[in-house]
Amino acid sequence: MKALFPFSIRCIAILLLLVACNQNNQVDLSKIDPGRYDSTWYNHTPLRFIQTNLNEMDAAMDVDIYVQSLVDASASMVVFNVGGIKAFYPTKLPFHHMNPYLEEDIDLVGEVIKKCHENGIKFIARFDVSKVNESIAVQKPEWLYFGTDGNVVNYNGEVHTCINGGYQQEYVFEILKEAITAYPFDAIFFNMGGYQTSDYSQVFHGICQCENCKNRFRDSTGFELPLNIDDNDPVYRKYNEFRNTTTTELNQRIINFIKTLDPNLVFQNREGELLRSESGTGFTSGRDWNYHATENVKRTLNSFKDQTPNDTYNYLIGMDYRHTATSPNIGKIFLAEQMLNGAGPGIYFMGRMENQYDRVFLPTLKEMFGFHKKNEKLFTNVQSLSKIGLIMGSKEEYRGIMKLLIEEHIMFDLIQTSVVGSEKIPRKLEDYDALILSNVANMSDSFISIIDDYVKNGGKLLTTGFPGIDAESGSPLNKIRLKSLGVMPDYEMFPQTRSTYLKVSENDKSALGQEEFKDFDLIMMNSGFLKCKPGGNAESYLKLVPNTMHGPPEKCYFTDDEITAFPGIVTNQFGNGKAVFIPWQIGSQYGWKGNNGQRTLFLAAMEKLLRVESTFETDASPLIEMTRLGNRNGAFEWIGMINHSGQIGDAFREPIPIYNSTLRFNPLRPIKSINLVRSEKGLEFKQTEGWVECVIPQINDFEMVLCLYK
Numbered sequence: 006m007k008a009l010f011p012f013s014i015r016c017i018a019i020l021l022l023l024v025a026c027n028q029n030n031q032v033d034l035s036k037i038d039p040g041r042y043d044s045t046w047y048n049h050t051p052l053r054f055i056q057t058n059l060n061e062m063d064a065a066m067d068v069d070i071y072v073q074s075l076v077d078a079s080a081s082m083v084v085f086n087v088g089g090i091k092a093f094y095p096t097k098l099p100f101h102h103m104n105p106y107l108e109e110d111i112d113l114v115g116e117v118i119k120k121c122h123e124n125g126i127k128f129i130a131r132f133d134v135s136k137v138n139e140s141i142a143v144q145k146p147e148w149l150y151f152g153t154d155g156n157v158v159n160y161n162g163e164v165h166t167c168i169n170g171g172y173q174q175e176y177v178f179e180i181l182k183e184a185i186t187a188y189p190f191d192a193i194f195f196n197m198g199g200y201q202t203s204d205y206s207q208v209f210h211g212i213c214q215c216e217n218c219k220n221r222f223r224d225s226t227g228f229e230l231p232l233n234i235d236d237n238d239p240v241y242r243k244y245n246e247f248r249n250t251t252t253t254e255l256n257q258r259i260i261n262f263i264k265t266l267d268p269n270l271v272f273q274n275r276e277g278e279l280l281r282s283e284s285g286t287g288f289t290s291g292r293d294w295n296y297h298a299t300e301n302v303k304r305t306l307n308s309f310k311d312q313t314p315n316d317t318y319n320y321l322i323g324m325d326y327r328h329t330a331t332s333p334n335i336g337k338i339f340l341a342e343q344m345l346n347g348a349g350p351g352i353y354f355m356g357r358m359e360n361q362y363d364r365v366f367l368p369t370l371k372e373m374f375g376f377h378k379k380n381e382k383l384f385t386n387v388q389s390l391s392k393i394g395l396i397m398g399s400k401e402e403y404r405g406i407m408k409l410l411i412e413e414h415i416m417f418d419l420i421q422t423s424v425v426g427s428e429k430i431p432r433k434l435e436d437y438d439a440l441i442l443s444n445v446a447n448m449s450d451s452f453i454s455i456i457d458d459y460v461k462n463g464g465k466l467l468t469t470g471f472p473g474i475d476a477e478s479g480s481p482l483n484k485i486r487l488k489s490l491g492v493m494p495d496y497e498m499f500p501q502t503r504s505t506y507l508k509v510s511e512n513d514k515s516a517l518g519q520e521e522f523k524d525f526d527l528i529m530m531n532s533g534f535l536k537c538k539p540g541g542n543a544e545s546y547l548k549l550v551p552n553t554m555h556g557p558p559e560k561c562y563f564t565d566d567e568i569t570a571f572p573g574i575v576t577n578q579f580g581n582g583k584a585v586f587i588p589w590q591i592g593s594q595y596g597w598k599g600n601n602g603q604r605t606l607f608l609a610a611m612e613k614l615l616r617v618e619s620t621f622e623t624d625a626s627p628l629i630e631m632t633r634l635g636n637r638n639g640a641f642e643w644i645g646m647i648n649h650s651g652q653i654g655d656a657f658r659e660p661i662p663i664y665n666s667t668l669r670f671n672p673l674r675p676i677k678s679i680n681l682v683r684s685e686k687g688l689e690f691k692q693t694e695g696w697v698e699c700v701i702p703q704i705n706d707f708e709m710v711l712c713l714y715k
């Protein structure tokens with residue numbers, strides 16, 4: 006957040022500054038005790054995670070070279086193929102397809118586990134039961150997925166199976182039992198679980214129409230399977246619920262089963278203790294999302310207290326180009342985002358490290374993992390110190406708001422809607438000074454009450470888009486149900502329409518910021534918009550100017566008659582708290598064009614209307630992403646800084662150094678020293694009345710500003 010304190014107050018403060026100095030080049034980590042989060046080996050611990058997705062021919066590897074490549078990269082955890090599409094161990098099960106390249110007298114899995122464990126590397130066994138070999142498929146058609154055209158999907162000789170078929174529902178337990186009984190795995194990973202409807206060429210084959218799906222859906226809902234994906238179809242919405250509940254049910258059965266076989270085994274999956282996600286580029290036309298790893302780590306760490314983020318940087322460009330890597334610079338950014346948001350670094354390769362066709366990134370990988378290993382105490386038992394929680398609604402909306410908050414250096418947590426009101430969440434909502442509800446359209450009645458109560462009890466709420474106009478299931482309710490917003494329940498949906506604006510009046514400027522708005526009277530708005538009426542004591546600003554003439558130039562104007570009474574922003578005192586409602590998708594809009602007027606309005610909502618207090622101020626470039634985490638054992642806190650200046654359109658080049666960024670913040674406790682962990686330098690700082698001020702001389706790729714307490 007930019008400096009909110011007037012210059013005069015800051016000058017007085019400087020007179021009172023206690024100047025401290027620390028010229029030690031490196032911080033002494035030996036005296037730091039980060040404590041433990043819990044007794045597990047994985048939760049809030051410094052893991053370094055490498056996944057090598059082996060092809061069947063990799064089974065002929067030299068195990069010593071393979072394990073040495075993990076050791077050289079400072080890995081502490083590896084994901085290794087064990088079973089499913091191909092058995093990488095000598096299976097005795099008749100319908101578990103043996104890898105034809107596995108040499109008979111070599112126990113590959115056993116050797117790799119032994120040597121990994123000798124080097125302190127945890128072994129995660131990878132299974133993929135989403136396909137079976139065609140030689141098995143012809144014998145077991147009842148295990149297979151059938152597309153809406155009535156055909157199975159055979160991709161390179163491996164045939165898609167259905168989650169409701171006997172392979173995934175029953176036979177998988179035979180495979181797991183055989184493998185887990187034979188080998189001392191540390192964790193189990195399942196690839197491509199759930200309902201898969203597309204093949205590797207992104208060809209969509211539709212909702213599975215196999216007999217198992219038909220019967221199970223009919224038995225649980227009374228309906229026949231839908232043929233088309235259509236959110237407006239109530240039967241499709243039922244199917245969506247069915248998909249979620251049956252996927253969760255199978256995952257839970259697998260978790261229970263593996264715990265029965267070995268209580269110490271953990272699961273790497275959406276429901277598992279290790280919550281795996283992927284950050285990467287895609288074989289798509291859209292611009293790559295440079296905050297992908299930040300999103301993945303935050304949403305896990307801030308939503309689940311008993312699950313650990315296992316984010317992997319996808320080394321490959323996409324599933325269509327498995328053998329060449331993304332830009333090494335975006336790879337470095339993703340690893341930095343993982344670390345500086347509180348997870349361990351992770352990477353996923355196609356194949357082994359030692360036989361990559363594209364090896365440009367490998368020295369950087371070693372260097373980044375080495376940095377994490379050297380400083381692993383600083384990544385142990387840490388938690389976010391953000392005071393703002395961003396509740397994740399539609400993807401474009403929360404991503405646009407993320408982008409805006411990161412550019413403005415406003416620290417935030419990402420909270421998934423599924424954990425609001427649940428015991429899984431690490432922090433209570435009341436612990437946040439402000440919540441941002443980013444176009445959460447689907448809301449249960451209890452979700453509505455939780456948010457209203459949050460405001461009533463003194464919380465600050467910024468809501469964007471179309472909050473709670475649908476039930477949790479997605480059924481349209483066509484009412485605004487959040488009472489805290491201060492608008493009438495009935496509204497009219499104004500669809501996304503070109504040349505639509507919001508008029509800023511002089512009265513609006515006095516509330517939103519005279520200085521900030523002095524040079525513009527109109528804000529572009531190309532989003533759907535809820536035409537709503539403020540009620541009670543709510544105050545509203547900006548007015549909708551819909552669908553103005555935009556051609557020919559001679560006709561490009563609008564008159565006062567075209568300015569409607571519908572507000573572009575509403576603010577309401579509710580109980581002890583306050584809500585601001587932006588009834589359109591300002592986040593998606595900002596993510597799309599980065600519009601200056603929209604950014605100014607968003608900041609005015611936070612600072613002028615909600616008066617969210619600043620706990621962090623900086624003049625750093627918007628190209629620097631910042632994070633702030635503290636040790637739960639009270640040993641330290643740090644500020645992470647990631648340099649995104651290498652991004653030029655779709656290309657990621659080397660970042661340019663950013664010089665002399667001033668930070669001003671209030672640490673949890675008085676501090677005795679500041680060290681720049683990346684630069685390996687001590688840093689002078691000033692400390693007064695609980696606030697610390699320092700200048701970071703230079704940020705090359707990333708920096709970690711470590712504060713040790715007195």
Ligand SMILES: [Zn+2]
Binds near residue numbers: 168169219
């Ligand atoms: Zn099916």
